[in-house]
Amino acid sequence: MDFNPATKNVGSYQGIRPDILRHIPTNASMVLDVGCNEGAVGTAIKSRSPATRVIGIDINEQAVQAAKQHLDEAHTVDLNDMAKLDVFLAGRKFDLIIMADVLEHTIDPWGIISRLHNVLTANGMFIISIPNIGHIDLFFQFLRHRWPLRKRGIFDNTHMRFFMYHNLKSLVPDGMSYRVERNYRFWERRQTRLDALIPVTFGLIPWLREFFAFQYIIVASKQDRQ
Secondary structure, eight states, X not given: OOOOGGGSOGGGGOSOOHHHHTTOOTTOOEEEEETOTTSHHHHHHHHHOTTOEEEEEESOHHHHHHHTTTSSEEEEOOTTOHHHHHHHHTTOOEEEEEEESOGGGSSOHHHHHHHHXXXXXXXXXXXXXXXXXXXXXXXXHHHHTOOOOBSSSTTBTTOOOOBOGGGGGGGSOTTOXXXXXXXXXXXXXXXXXXXXXXXXXXXXXXXXXXXXXXXXXXXXXXXXXX
16 A cells, blocks of 8 residues: 555646635636646636636655646645745745645644745735545444544545544634635545435534534634625
8 A cells, every 4th residue: 555645646636626716716816836737726717717826835856747738837746845835835835835735644744834934915815625534434433443544535544643623723824814615525535425314414413513523624714704
């Protein structure tokens, strides 16, 4: 089993991510997609707002080469190498920085966020998605006495950090307002039609609904946009 994120199948996390796109303002002129993969999200942004400049970074060289065909720029950057991240960020500013299912693969998410916060414009935004290790599936893994090592999802074998709901605040720098949305699933490994019933059934019971949150979406801004 491959534990190296630089050699993971680049197609395993490919998709336009409507849950991310709906939070992206149309007036963002400079966007950084951290963990851009092959550039699907950036391509969707540019399709909607052609004047938007989208730059992507990813650890996977194969994915970056594909992303270069669609984005304004794409660079191979290992987020665990802070010195190289600093070199890439030097002199740049972004209106929006997307971190979609990438921070959990890093050694120091908080150090990365601190550096990225420094290159946000005055009204800049973060959009972060992060898996919820507190999903009810974890309970069944305890019963089996076995930690699953999977190719994707909550138990992706390249995850280094793990988050539940009350850990999310630590990912938001001081001075930024934020809100949290949830992607719900009954079953960790697949979506079903029943997932749509979760917010209706458990949405008003915060303690209970977190067991069915498969993924959290954090929308943070230097200026409150709500």
